Amino acid sequence: QARPRRISVRFPDQPTLLGHAAALGDGRALRRGTMKLRPAQTCLGCCSLLLGVEIACALGLALQVLAIAVCSSAQPIRFIGLVIPPEVQIFAASWAFVGIPIGIAGGVGALHRIEQNVRALFYYTAASFLIGSCIPVWLLLSGTVCDMVVAKEIQNQGTAFICGFADTFVFSWSLMGLLTHAYVVYIVWSTAEDIRRFPNPELMRYEEALRDAHLTPVDDPTGPTPEMFAKAAFVPQQSMGGFAGPTLRPGAMGAAGMPRSYAG
Numbered sequence: 057q058a059r060p061r062r063i064s065v066r067f068p069d070q071p072t073l074l075g076h077a078a079a080l081g082d083g084r085a086l087r088r089g090t091m092k093l094r095p096a097q098t099c100l101g102c103c104s105l106l107l108g109v110e111i112a113c114a115l116g117l118a119l120q121v122l123a124i125a126v127c128s129s130a131q132p133i134r135f136i137g138l139v140i141p142p143e144v145q146i147f148a149a150s151w152a153f154v155g156i157p158i159g160i161a162g163g164v165g166a167l168h169r170i171e172q173n174v175r176a177l178f179y180y181t182a183a184s185f186l187i188g189s190c191i192p193v194w195l196l197l198s199g200t201v202c203d204m205v206v207a208k209e210i211q212n213q214g215t216a217f218i219c220g221f222a223d224t225f226v227f228s229w230s231l232m233g234l235l236t237h238a239y240v241v242y243i244v245w246s247t248a249e250d251i252r253r254f255p256n257p258e259l260m261r262y263e264e265a266l267r268d269a270h271l272t273p274v275d276d277p278t279g280p281t282p283e284m285f286a287k288a289a290f291v292p293q294q295s296m297g298g299f300a301g302p303t304l305r306p307g308a309m310g311a312a313g314m315p316r317s318y319a320g
Contacts, residue, residue: 095245095246095249095250096242096243096246097246099243105166105243105246105247105250106166106167106247108243108247109162109163109166109174109177109243109244109247110163110166110167112181112240112243112244113159113160113162113163113166113177114163116155116159116181117156117159117160119152120152120153120155120156120159121152121156123148123149123151123152124149124152124153126145127145127146127148127149128142128145129142129145129146130142132145133145138195151184151187154180155180155184158176158177158180159177159180161173161176161177162174162176162177162180162244163177165177165251166247166251169251169255169256170251171248171251171252171255174244174247174248174251175248177244178241178244178245178248181237181240181241181244182241184237185234185237185238185241188233188234188237189234191230192226192227192230192231192234195226195230196223196226196227202218202219202222202223
């Protein structure tokens with residue numbers, strides 16, 4: 057009796073997409089003699105990169121709308137003792153206006169895994185980080201932090217100590233804000249790199265499942281041969297007087313008068 061034909065697929069002995077990409081990146085780093093910055097796998101170690109990018113886009117959109125809403129081209133604004141002239145307000149509002157469509161496109165791109173949108177969001181956040189890092193440096197170099205934060209009556213009690221404490225306070229909080237902004241830039245960049253390396257991550261689970269199936273190679277010669285099909289087409293029948301000889305199964309003949317196994 058002929059054995060049933062087994063469908064088999066051969067897979068080359070290659071690593072998975074994730075392993076191949078990781079090995080490629082490590083090999084390049086070793087050849088260059090330096091370690092490259094590796095993309096993050098999670099945001100804050102507890103949520104996905106997609107959630108981190110969406111939260112960053114939502115907060116950025118809120119700040120951009122606020123910057124446009126409070127902008128004035130005629131009157132300066134006082135913010136925590138800092139006088140913001142109209143020219144700076146117009147620049148901030150213009151930069152925020154440019155960032156609104158970029159932030160929306162970046163959030164949608166992260167959701168639907170569109171690399172160009174997320175990459176544009178990364179460039180915008182990186183440029184915003186460079187612009188924002190100039191503000192605390194300018195405040196510290198100008199020496200006006202103490203006048204903006206500390207009142208004149210308190211400065212008379214000891215200018216060196218009080219102004220030094222005020223400068224340290226402003227520098228520390230500015231550094232924390234810049235580090236937070238830098239981490240947001242890193243998360244957006246990691247998301248763009250993840251999309252570039254794995255544009256369709258849902259297909260990887262099927263690849264792993266097929267590799268773990270241990271299927272027989274395609275050129276396995278243990279399957280049925282044409283001779284087996286020919287013998288299976290003839291079935292001996294029993295008659296009243298004994299053996300009646302082999303006969304063909306119903307429908308076993310092809311169009312050319314040959315068994316279907318040969319007639320195709």
